[in-house]
Amino acid sequence: MTNSNPFLIHAQDQVVVKNPDEKSWVFEVGKNGNLWVDFLQMTDDLDVLVSLQGEAAKCKINCAYLTNKNNNLNINIKVLHKHKKTTSEQYIRGIVTDESAVSFKGIIEIPKSSQKCDGRQHHRGLILSPKAKIEATPQLEIWADDVICSHGSAVGPLDQNQMFYLQTRGIPENEARKILLSSFLGDLMPDEFSDTIQKWMDENA
């Protein structure tokens, strides 16, 4: 059996990890600390709080969601830049099909005292069926003025012209869809999750 909500912690220097229940994570990153974690959500909610609480602490959160049937997921990721000169990156990509629904909420909070921070959050979602839904609410709470912050969210169906182009080269529809779906996820997820992702693609593309 493949785990349907795997995670992988790549780096945790100066990090205190709390995992009060299966769906919730709190990471406290200390001075010069570094956190890099990947999540793949297929059936369960996810609630992540990263608190960057020492100078120059940094984090990278990669999250992919792949949902089908009538699964309904809430994914909340919050990065709190508690200290100055902290940096964060969040990359979230998801594919929903059937009647599944995902509500994604991503928060970057930079209090007034946390100058020279850099916070990034990018979300992209693909909707494969008319009854599937993605609701994305990126939220920026930036109170400091000397910071770099970028965020973006784009949700839509597969590009019909890309599908057509692949098909005009003789590639059948479901194979074309698989090609576009894997290129959509790109290398966001680690090799450790490949089998799980491949299986999902085979069953849902």
Add this chain to the structure above:
Amino acid sequence: MAALLEIKNLHAKVGNKEILKGLNLVIEAGEVHAIMGPNGCGKSTLSAVITGHPSYVVTEGKVLFKGKDLLKMTPDERANAGVFLAFQHPIELPGVGLAQFLKTALNAKRKFEGKESMDAVAFMKYMNVRATALGISNEMLKRPVNVGFSGGEKKRLETFQMAMLEPDFCILDEMDSGLDVDALKVVGQGVSVMRDAKRSFMIITHHDDLLQYVKPDKVSIMRDGVIIKTAGAELVKEVEASGYDKF
């Protein structure tokens, strides 16, 4: 013998707008047929309809390819039956490497024909000969399909894909637009070496640049969704000299 492509009274629309309005066209096996016509007359629409783009709805008429009803086939079935379109505006596929893409396409065709997949080594050989002939570097083969390529490079890559897939019927939609003299020569020669007694070309163009390399057997003038005149290669000169208004 039946024509390779036979289009009868073709009507097609996009949204509520009728673009093809009763178009007739016959292309024989081995024929090079140029289509010329003013901007917006429906040339690209015709190629989209022949290849099965879902945005274009056929409301009337027939398209027969090798005697079979093309309109009943999916775009990939049409491709595997031998239809190829070199796009006027090739589509970018971020994250999809060109070589891998072509291997998938080639093996899809082989599967369709009941042949075994080509293995990695055989494929590399097959690809490298064709890439070299069209000046496609190794670096280009590794990049994602059409992403970040110049307009002229994209056209060269379309020609390369055509050489890889060896289709029976090649539609070139403004292959010669935006090419510099050297690229035109490469593309022109690339197309001309593929010309043979069985393979046909439909070359959509506004000038005789590409046609100098691939002399057409026939030239048709298209206006407002229909073919209004078909004649020999001499028609190209007439169009170049005095435009479309006299037709």
